[in-house]
Amino acid sequence: MTDSPYSGPNVPEHVDEAVRSVTQLHSDHHGRTTAPQRAVNRITAFMARPFFIALVGLGVVGWIGANLIASALGLQAIDGPAFVWLQGAANLFSLFVVMLVLVAQKHEDELNAHRDTLTLELAILSEHKIAKVIQLLEELRRDSPYVQDRVDRQADQMAQPADAGSVLAATRASDGV
Numbered sequence: 001m002t003d004s005p006y007s008g009p010n011v012p013e014h015v016d017e018a019v020r021s022v023t024q025l026h027s028d029h030h031g032r033t034t035a036p037q038r039a040v041n042r043i044t045a046f047m048a049r050p051f052f053i054a055l056v057g058l059g060v061v062g063w064i065g066a067n068l069i070a071s072a073l074g075l076q077a078i079d080g081p082a083f084v085w086l087q088g089a090a091n092l093f094s095l096f097v098v099m100l101v102l103v104a105q106k107h108e109d110e111l112n113a114h115r116d117t118l119t120l121e122l123a124i125l126s127e128h129k130i131a132k133v134i135q136l137l138e139e140l141r142r143d144s145p146y147v148q149d150r151v152d153r154q155a156d157q158m159a160q161p162a163d164a165g166s167v168l169a170a171t172r173a174s175d176g177v
Helices: 013-031 035-047 050-072 084-143 153-158 164-175
Strands: none
Touching (some): 035 084, 084 153
């Protein structure tokens, strides 16, 4: 067993291996991230902090305050009340934020899709392994002179691996799709 931050005397090896597999999935995903995507992720992470909300609020208050003080002192205000320039900047900034969030979300959705695919593949593999174990147990029951041989229709059915297409069709039929 290799050392990982999760390994220790109380962590079974199979748990450590599972954690390492998920860590590797995340590492591979982030390793394939392009430089522009990393920049978008950093900007989005910065903007997702409460500090940034305060920074934007202070910027808006500062802009409005500076223009009102300039008008009160008889100076030419850059953007007088109604603050058209501020509204335009806010609209442009909002568009920028929406695009950043969409790009970052798409990147995370790719990771989630990989994770979902992996989960589905492991579930199908586990189902096949369980069916094989049931087959072997049924064989053992039939072959062992110490165990009473009997017909178990449910075990016979469970010993057959499920067909994913049939399960999907049954699920769609029950959902009325």
